[in-house]
Amino acid sequence: MIAAGTSTRPDRALFYTPASVEVDYDAKLGDPGSFPYTRGTRAPRERAAGESHDIIVRELSGEGPPERSNAQFHYLLEHGATGLDVIGDTPTQCFMDPDHPYARHAVGNQGVSICRAADFVALYDGIPLDRVSCDHSLPSGFAAAGLFLAAEAHGHGAEILRGSAILPPLFAEDTAYSSNLPIELHMRLATDSIEFCADHMPKFHPFIEDTYYISDGSVDIVDEMALGFVELREVVRRLVARGVDVDRFAPRIALLVNCRMDFFEEIAKIRASRRIYARMMRDEFGAKDPRSLAINVAAHTSGATMTSRQIANNISRGAIQALALTLAGVRAMEISAFDEAIRTPSREAHLIGLRTQHVVRLETGAADVADPLGGSWYVEALTDDLERRILERVRFIEDLGDVVELAEGGFFRAIFAEAMVDRAKEVTEGRRPVVGVNVNEVPLEDDTLLRDMAEERIAPCYERIEEIKAWRAGRDHGAVVAALDGLEQTCRSGANVMPGLLEALRADASMGECIGVLRECHGRPYDPLRCVERPR
Amino acid sequence: MTPPVRALVTVLGLDQHEAGSLAVARLLRDAGVEVVYAGRFQLPETIATIAVQEDVDVVGVSAHSWEFLHYAEELAERLGAAEPAIPVLVGGSVVTGADRDEILKVGIDEAVLPTATEDEILAAFRRLADAHRAQR
Numbered sequence A: 001m002i003a004a005g006t007s008t009r010p011d012r013a014l015f016y017t018p019a020s021v022e023v024d025y026d027a028k029l030g031d032p033g034s035f036p037y038t039r040g041t042r043a044p045r046e047r048a049a050g051e052s053h054d055i056i057v058r059e060l061s062g063e064g065p066p067e068r069s070n071a072q073f074h075y076l077l078e079h080g081a082t083g084l085d086v087i088g089d090t091p092t093q094c095f096m097d098p099d100h101p102y103a104r105h106a107v108g109n110q111g112v113s114i115c116r117a118a119d120f121v122a123l124y125d126g127i128p129l130d131r132v133s134c135d136h137s138l139p140s141g142f143a144a145a146g147l148f149l150a151a152e153a154h155g156h157g158a159e160i161l162r163g164s165a166i167l168p169p170l171f172a173e174d175t176a177y178s179s180n181l182p183i184e185l186h187m188r189l190a191t192d193s194i195e196f197c198a199d200h201m202p203k204f205h206p207f208i209e210d211t212y213y214i215s216d217g218s219v220d221i222v223d224e225m226a227l228g229f230v231e232l233r234e235v236v237r238r239l240v241a242r243g244v245d246v247d248r249f250a251p252r253i254a255l256l257v258n259c260r261m262d263f264f265e266e267i268a269k270i271r272a273s274r275r276i277y278a279r280m281m282r283d284e285f286g287a288k289d290p291r292s293l294a295i296n297v298a299a300h301t302s303g304a305t306m307t308s309r310q311i312a313n314n315i316s317r318g319a320i321q322a323l324a325l326t327l328a329g330v331r332a333m334e335i336s337a338f339d340e341a342i343r344t345p346s347r348e349a350h351l352i353g354l355r356t357q358h359v360v361r362l363e364t365g366a367a368d369v370a371d372p373l374g375g376s377w378y379v380e381a382l383t384d385d386l387e388r389r390i391l392e393r394v395r396f397i398e399d400l401g402d403v404v405e406l407a408e409g410g411f412f413r414a415i416f417a418e419a420m421v422d423r424a425k426e427v428t429e430g431r432r433p434v435v436g437v438n439v440n441e442v443p444l445e446d447d448t449l450l451r452d453m454a455e456e457r458i459a460p461c462y463e464r465i466e467e468i469k470a471w472r473a474g475r476d477h478g479a480v481v482a483a484l485d486g487l488e489q490t491c492r493s494g495a496n497v498m499p500g501l502l503e504a505l506r507a508d509a510s511m512g513e514c515i516g517v518l519r520e521c522h523g524r525p526y527d528p529l530r531c532v533e534r535p536r
Numbered sequence B: 001m002t003p004p005v006r007a008l009v010t011v012l013g014l015d016q017h018e019a020g021s022l023a024v025a026r027l028l029r030d031a032g033v034e035v036v037y038a039g040r041f042q043l044p045e046t047i048a049t050i051a052v053q054e055d056v057d058v059v060g061v062s063a064h065s066w067e068f069l070h071y072a073e074e075l076a077e078r079l080g081a082a083e084p085a086i087p088v089l090v091g092g093s094v095v096t097g098a099d100r101d102e103i104l105k106v107g108i109d110e111a112v113l114p115t116a117t118e119d120e121i122l123a124a125f126r127r128l129a130d131a132h133r134a135q136r
Helices: A025-029 A066-078 A101-106 A117-123 A142-153 A183-200 A211-215 A221-241 A246-252 A263-284 A313-328 A347-363 A377-399 A403-408 A411-428 A462-473 A477-493 A498-506 A511-521 B019-030 B044-053 B067-080 B097-105 B118-134
Strands: A083-087 A133-137 A163-166 A204-210 A253-259 A296-301 A332-334 B006-012 B034-042 B058-062 B088-091 B110-112
Touching (some): A025 A377, A066 A083, A066 A117, A101 B067, A117 A142, A133 A142, A142 A163, A142 A204, A142 A498, A163 A253, A183 A204, A183 A221, A183 A246, A183 A403, A183 A498, A204 A211, A204 A221, A211 A221, A211 A253, A221 A377, A221 A403, A221 A411, A246 A253, A253 A313, A263 A296, A296 A313, A313 A332, A377 A403, A403 A411, A411 B019, A477 A498, A477 A511, B006 B044, B006 B067, B019 B034, B034 B044, B044 B058, B058 B067, B058 B118, B067 B097, B088 B118, B097 B110
Parallel strands (some): A083 A133, A163 A204, A204 A253, A253 A296, A296 A332, B006 B034, B006 B058, B058 B088, B088 B110
């Protein structure tokens, strides 16, 4: 029974009519593949019998040392994944090496442990990097550098590399993994890696504006996209200000959005975002290349919508979200594994995530027609409404002043913190129905379906800690020190840090050491937790 | 007049998820508890130090990573060494029934599953805090 209280359902009419929305087809919609790309960034094409659609099928993965994650990748590719999406364990996401004292019980049990060039080489061993796109939820700059070095070691030129790296420079400290970096350094790593990739990895998307990170702590759908656009716009402004032609990097910007359970609103959000981006890049940033105006949207379904009660219900949620994303025309998706509320995805949950995507794509026909909901009075009205509200919110925030100063001052953190608490209260007070949690509950002792599997634990990789300690002790110490000094000089000179980062990784410096040096260049201690010292 | 209960709310190790800890902090505050919020990047040693320095009645650790399983024993030992011992409650989205049994065995005073209601969470904090005050 849902408790009494005001529903969180947004205001909507009981039905929609032609009078509900003003449709100017050419100005607001256009055909799929045409400005303003509301209906999709690519013109549909005929397909041969049996030829699959272009949606990249992938599942978020990464576990243990790189070798174990590599085996996981091969398993996923053998079972129908067409792309990879790797996430680091918590130390890795915090730019922290596994032998850091704070990392001890978090190594490899919630993602892959990565801290050196050899790890990227092992991670991608035997992966056809020329065909498989590799998305990275790994620290800014290091993802592109690591993939670059892995390709080099496996005999590929960097120009063939496909995939992406998520960059949440403005919000990383507040909504993602705090690594105690000043926002300016986050921005530096973002902009430097984007510029580096424009020159060396032209097929790679070095800048995924990741609104999943922003929103899964539970800001609403308008703030998800408004804050995403605030961040994206700041990155674009900075690159333009340093003299980089907007058409040199904009074609490789992409969006990774969240997908929660409000079916039509999520579809409208994606359509509105493509339109906002196209108009913004053309009218405000002067982009001329059509590829600079058409933003590819990928999506990750919301882990926060996965429940730890009646865990099998999460499979249904994933299927509904996958259908919404297919109808919205995303270019790639990953479904949060059904056991996500409790653990890092199991092999079985990964497979169900893949198969859910396969069922939606191959059996429902939902992907056969581009933007099948286009022209629906309801969906067009929602799209217009979200576009208006997102743009208003962007203007409101930018009118408050410099967004980096706002971030450093805690403005965004307050928004995220408040949203986290509000969301929790909505559920506990019953204003947001969540099946199995505050409605249609069953006694805990009866809630057993799939539970044993979901409650299996992955042990921390203590052996990985020992391996890295031994590797660190056996390196050419002088070469490491020299490379870190070189990285420092590059950073302090104001030049792009990516070449220095590559050289340091080639010289066997670790990610934690590199970020420590970059921290020092930006006025922070080498290790804010005061546990490790810079090699001298 | 009896001074209000003082509670330390925090997150262990590298656990980055603060949704639960912030929600619990607000829940306690709204119930009249004085909350000391220590946020992320805390180890058993730093939690015990803050708990003693701040003279709290109870410590609440929010868990959304599995690190709590490995820190539980040390955390219980360090807080148990205070005079009088400071009780500790662990709760969060990833805590299962089996986890509860395991951490209670190594000395954690209370474990709260994700199914707990706000009233149950508040009652657990109050019960531990009252027991602590009775020993003073």
